[in-house]
Amino acid sequence: MPTIRQELLIHAPIEVCFDLARSIDIHAESTSHTKEKAIAGRTHGLIECGETVTWEAYHFGIKQQLTAQITEMAKPHYFVDEMVRGAFKRFHHTHEFVTVEQGTLMVDTFDYTSPFGGLGKLVDHLFLAKYMTQFLEKRNYYVKKIAEETANSSRSAR
Template identity: 45%
Template sequence: MVRLEEVTVIGAPLERCFDLARSVEVHVKGNRHWGEQAVALSGVTSGLVGLGERVTWQARHFGVRQTLISEITAMDAPRFFQDTMIRGAFKSMQHDHHFRTLADGATEMRDVFCFAAPLGVLGRVAEVLLLRQYMTTLLRERNAVVKQVAESNEWRKYLLDAS
């Protein structure tokens, strides 16, 4: 199993960052070049994902169209939420999102992302040689978009009409 941890400091209020991290549209914006989208196979396809809700994601990774179903399996708004893969290409995947207000009023967003590849020893080799860096890049790009949206007026586009 691989454990990644990323910390992003965002010059915006805690609640805004928490909600943007749960926005389907912001997630898609942060993963656009993989063609990621929420599809209507099951669950939520837009807005803010809440506790117990699922999203079916489709994207192209390594030249292959993949489908992943994730569910929000824990939430302590606005400090924490967890999404867990219900079905997908990984043996397992869990993403913990932690938020806290810093002394200067900025928000620290800390991601703990754990995953395991299938296929035993072959999967472990793939984790070390390829997947660790690939998933780190994906996570950093997504977080950069959350930060950019939260620190600009663009956040209003995603949150004022969100439910």
């Protein structure tokens, strides 16, 4: 059961970071390299607790679909999404947001189990854990970029 944990300081208010992280549209933009798009459930806007989204994307050259549900949410401090259907045996993805002096600390924890038992563990070790780490990092840096641009444009508009 690999767990990927990333922390990222974002120079923007917690509410901005929280909403960008749960935005279906921002997620699709940040994962455009996999042609990821929302095809069912919540397909645009801000996902809420109890809602699902089904994503379609290309990973490792294979078109895949994955449905996740928001199972917990405490605005603007955290939300959790969990896989309902998809390529993993299971996953639990916690998005936490903490106000700090410089802005917001975004803490992303992705805990998952690959299918296929021992073979899945080997796949994790050989390449999947690295792939997922880079995938999440790219998405998180995109959220950071948009959040900081939003915060800067709000400050300059004053």
